Amino acid sequence: MATLDNEALWKEALNQLKTELGEREFNDWFTDICYLKSGGKSIAIGFPSAFHRDRVKRSYQDRIRAKLQKLAGKEIILELEVFAKKGVEKVSTPQKPASSPSVETQNGIATVEKGKVSSSQKPKRDHLPQLRDDYTFERYVIGENNNFAANAAIAISRNPGTNYNPFFIYGGVGLGKTHLMQAIGNYIHENSDKKVIYVTSEDFLNEYMECIRETKMNLFKNKFRRTDVLLIDDIQFFAAKWGVQEELFHTFNSILNAKNQVVFTCDCPPSELKKFEERLVSRFEQGLKVDLQPPRYEVRFAIIKSAAEKRGSSIPDEVIDLICKKISSNVRDLIGALNTLVAYAEIMGKQVTLDIAQQKLKDMLVSSKQSNLSMEVIQKVVASYFSVSVNDLKGKKRTQNVVFPRQLAMYICREMTEYSSTEIGEAFGGRDHSTVIYSFEKIRNRFVIDANLDSTVDILKRQVKELGAKM
Ligand code: ADP
Numbered sequence: 001m002a003t004l005d006n007e008a009l010w011k012e013a014l015n016q017l018k019t020e021l022g023e024r025e026f027n028d029w030f031t032d033i034c035y036l037k038s039g040g041k042s043i044a045i046g047f048p049s050a051f052h053r054d055r056v057k058r059s060y061q062d063r064i065r066a067k068l069q070k071l072a073g074k075e076i077i078l079e080l081e082v083f084a085k086k087g088v089e090k091v092s093t094p095q096k097p098a099s100s101p102s103v104e105t106q107n108g109i110a111t112v113e114k115g116k117v118s119s120s121q122k123p124k125r126d127h128l129p130q131l132r133d134d135y136t137f138e139r140y141v142i143g144e145n146n147n148f149a150a151n152a153a154i155a156i157s158r159n160p161g162t163n164y165n166p167f168f169i170y171g172g173v174g175l176g177k178t179h180l181m182q183a184i185g186n187y188i189h190e191n192s193d194k195k196v197i198y199v200t201s202e203d204f205l206n207e208y209m210e211c212i213r214e215t216k217m218n219l220f221k222n223k224f225r226r227t228d229v230l231l232i233d234d235i236q237f238f239a240a241k242w243g244v245q246e247e248l249f250h251t252f253n254s255i256l257n258a259k260n261q262v263v264f265t266c267d268c269p270p271s272e273l274k275k276f277e278e279r280l281v282s283r284f285e286q287g288l289k290v291d292l293q294p295p296r297y298e299v300r301f302a303i304i305k306s307a308a309e310k311r312g313s314s315i316p317d318e319v320i321d322l323i324c325k326k327i328s329s330n331v332r333d334l335i336g337a338l339n340t341l342v343a344y345a346e347i348m349g350k351q352v353t354l355d356i357a358q359q360k361l362k363d364m365l366v367s368s369k370q371s372n373l374s375m376e377v378i379q380k381v382v383a384s385y386f387s388v389s390v391n392d393l394k395g396k397k398r399t400q401n402v403v404f405p406r407q408l409a410m411y412i413c414r415e416m417t418e419y420s421s422t423e424i425g426e427a428f429g430g431r432d433h434s435t436v437i438y439s440f441e442k443i444r445n446r447f448v449i450d451a452n453l454d455s456t457v458d459i460l461k462r463q464v465k466e467l468g469a470k471m
């Protein structure tokens with residue numbers, strides 16, 4: 001009977017994969033898969049969750065199919081289905097006490113071992129769509145720059161709502177705030193029945209405005225005040241937005257009173273938040289604050305190495321070394337560089353050599369170097385275009401002929417550099433970051449009504465690049 005044969009085939013494939021992958025990797029991903037059915041050329045296997053299925057699909061599908069085909073000596077169509085096993089035990093809450101985060105270190109660098117943080121045995125819920133499924137603890141490389149933050153995040157994931165509330169993660173652009181926050185969400189969602197909500201501050205504000213407009217505030221309150229875990233990303237965005245701050249304050253209190261968990265990320269520590277209600281800031285201060293610093297070379301290397309491996313790409317170490325030496329500002333740029341090279345390798349079907357890497361990264365390296373100098377360049381270009389002085393841009397004059405170029409220059413700084421709004425504010429005569437955000441939005445809104453703005457911005461950006469390249 002064909003059905004039996006195929007099931008036997010599947011078992012044999014599993015046996016072989018176990019030997020090839022090793023016990024540990026095999027146990028992480030294969031023990032919970034079951035044979036479902038087959039028909040014609042197809043074999044269907046079942047997964048306990050969509051999350052699990054997608055992971056296996058990404059990393060092992062081709063290998064499994066190839067193995068089956070080899071064993072069967074014919075073409076096989078592999079079907080991956082989500083299949084909730086009957087009587088799946090309730091997923092246990094994390095076993096280990098919060099005080100002993102289990103992160104293995106090597107030279108002070110670590111990734112969290114699967115199974116140590118997540119009880120990977122029986123994930124039963126579908127992946128939460130608001131969260132990126134690759135933003136997990138397993139994929140978070142830990143070094144001395146983020147050690148405390150990551151361990152605190154792990155502890156909180158195991159016991160949300162108890163000790164560290166709110167949890168306040170702060171640090172510069174691209175240092176891993178969003179990844180860490182979503183790892184908390186993914187972990188709790190996967191390992192408990194708790195309701196997790198992740199929102200960016202912008203979405204929180206938009207939803208709030210919409211509910212006010214349509215007099216549906218009850219909906220808003222029910223949604224956000226009654227969740228078990230609320231993750232709000234980039235709260236610096238709420239500066240000077242007093243209405244939503246008030247709502248946030250009440251949301252926050254309800255959740256805390258119910259002993260549920262709140263996590264925030266921000267580009268600065270609470271004490272540096274300007275145009276925020278004092279009672280809100282003092283609430284932020286009462287929880288646990290952790291900061292993320294830029295990683296040193298070894299940590300950058302580990303991050304890129306693991307990102308490349310996860311993508312199944314064999315970028316040579318000397319190329320990774322080049323990326324990590326040239327780009328030090330933030331992890332997002334590092335990953336961006338890696339992606340450029342991986343895409344090149346995939347499209348061209350070539351190995352990335354040091355020469356190729358140097359060439360491909362040239363643009364990127366130039367622009368990332370530029371981003372360290374170019375605020376001055378942007379100010380020069382914008383000032384000369386509008387016939388005002390750089391000092392006017394930095395100064396206090398409020399006449400329209402100065403205000404517009406000033407806002408536009410800040411806008412371009414945010415678009416073209418990796419500086420935080422706090423740093424941009426500094427460069428514009430010590431303005432605070434909410435002014436920078438305000439200017440940015442002001443310009444962005446203006447695109448709608450000013451048909452020429454697009455081309456003006458294009459011209460300015462081109463001039464900035466040209467002048468930047470000469471400096
Ligand atoms: P932020 O929110 O602080 O601006 P992100 O969380 O968006 O930064 O991180 C930018 C990129 O860098 C993401 O692709 C993220 O996965 C990656 N990243 C940051 N820190 C780490 C880390 N420690 N290990 C692995 N990847 C990281």
Ligand code: MG
Binds near residue numbers: 177178179233234
């Ligand atoms: Mg972020």
